Amino acid sequence: MSSAFRKVSDPRQFGRVAVLLGGTSSEREVSLNSGANVLDALRARGIDAHPVDGIPALIEALAAKKFDRVFNILHGNKGGGEDGVLQGLLEALGVPCTGSGVLGTALAMDKIRSKQVWLSLGLSTPRYARLSPGQDVHAAARSLGLPVIVKPACEGSSVGVSRVFNDADLDAAVELAARYPGELLVEQLIEGQELTVGILGDQALPSIRIVPPGEYYDYHAKYVSDDTQYLCPGLEGDAEAEIRALAYAAFQAVGCSGWSRVDVMRDKAGKFYLLEVNTAPGMTSHSLVPKAAREVGIDFETLCWRILETSFKSDAGDEVAHG
Ligand SMILES: Nc1ncnc2c1ncn2[C@@H]1O[C@H](COP(=O)(O)OP(=O)(O)O)[C@@H](O)[C@H]1O
Numbered sequence: 001m002s003s004a005f006r007k008v009s010d011p012r013q014f015g016r017v018a019v020l021l022g023g024t025s026s027e028r029e030v031s032l033n034s035g036a037n038v039l040d041a042l043r044a045r046g047i048d049a050h051p052v053d054g055i056p057a058l059i060e061a062l063a064a065k066k067f068d069r070v071f072n073i074l075h076g077n078k079g080g081g082e083d084g085v086l087q088g089l090l091e092a093l094g095v096p097c098t099g100s101g102v103l104g105t106a107l108a109m110d111k112i113r114s115k116q117v118w119l120s121l122g123l124s125t126p127r128y129a130r131l132s133p134g135q136d137v138h139a140a141a142r143s144l145g146l147p148v149i150v151k152p153a154c155e156g157s158s159v160g161v162s163r164v165f166n167d168a169d170l171d172a173a174v175e176l177a178a179r180y181p182g183e184l185l186v187e188q189l190i191e192g193q194e195l196t197v198g199i200l201g202d203q204a205l206p207s208i209r210i211v212p213p214g215e216y217y218d219y220h221a222k223y224v225s226d227d228t229q230y231l232c233p234g235l236e237g238d239a240e241a242e243i244r245a246l247a248y249a250a251f252q253a254v255g256c257s258g259w260s261r262v263d264v265m266r267d268k269a270g271k272f273y274l275l276e277v278n279t280a281p282g283m284t285s286h287s288l289v290p291k292a293a294r295e296v297g298i299d300f301e302t303l304c305w306r307i308l309e310t311s312f313k314s315d316a317g318d319e320v321a322h323g
Pocket residue numbers: 126149151155156157158159161187188189190191194216217218263265275276
């Protein structure tokens with residue numbers, strides 16, 4: 001996996017850019033918000049960028065040869081562009097796109113399989129049990145030991161995620177998570193600090209420590225509340241170096257490239273645990289990759305430009321004829 005992306009200096013080199021936003025996943029609203037910010041930033045830098053809402057509209061626009069490349073800021077699966085479906089389509093059409101390809105997006109979308117890969121490489125992640133339909137969640141939780149987290153394997157933005165401290169609350173947690181398609185997992189709850197690490201090109205950005213006012217980092221804390229504190233860098237010295245190295249290794253392990261955000265927990269003893277990789281992380285005013293980039297002197301417009309550069313993959317087939 002090479003991460004050497006071409007440096008672009010002239011906005012015309014990007015051609016006509018579709019900013020792919022919205023879609024039909026549970027994270028549609030967040031994506032619309034992220035996409036509007038990205039669109040403004042690209043336009044402010046003289047890039048010929050246009051919004052396209054969802055994959056069907058993109059297919060139509062590409063058939064009419066309206067775009068040369070895609071800035072993907074769809075979040076989630078099922079019509080979201082974070083699960084390999086969009087990436088396969090664009091690869092087949094020879095249209096370059098920001099971020100990870102088919103393998104990286106598909107694998108990162110699946111929390112269970114991401115964990116399997118990390119565990120096989122000795123990268124730390126919370127102990128877990130995969131919950132097949134009808135399987136006894138109480139037995140699974142007993143084997144992990146309470147407290148646990150119950151979550152859908154393939155969602156984002158904390159939807160369907162519950163912390164469970166008592167056996168009596170397990171069934172409700174499963175019922176909530178099961179409202180979303182795909183498999184469920186039960187995971188050992190890590191009590192301690194929550195951190196996230198943005199990746200841009202071949203660089204891990206400074207970590208951010210999320211200090212929520214309430215119980216944990218839920219949907220409200222992420223997108224609505226203004227009381228959540230974000231400390232960047234989240235850690236110091238060796239611990240900060242360690243989390244950046246772990247996040248970058250996790251990103252590479254699941255075949256990601258371009259940019260991402262890796263969610264990590266740190267227990268009270270200072271041990272890190274990987275939660276997931278987000279291949280098209282949020283770009284809203286509350287979002288974390290922009291905060292981390294700013295910490296190293298990369299403003300929002302430059303960040304969007306740099307992400308767009310990741311559409312020029314260093315391996316074969318990076319250039320397409322202009323439509
Ligand atoms: N094993 C865990 N231990 C402690 N907290 C967790 C754990 N798994 C998830 N969480 C909490 O739930 C939030 C959402 O979980 P995550 O796995 O990142 O899924 P997503 O962001 O895709 O919904 C995390 O940001 C964290 O606050």
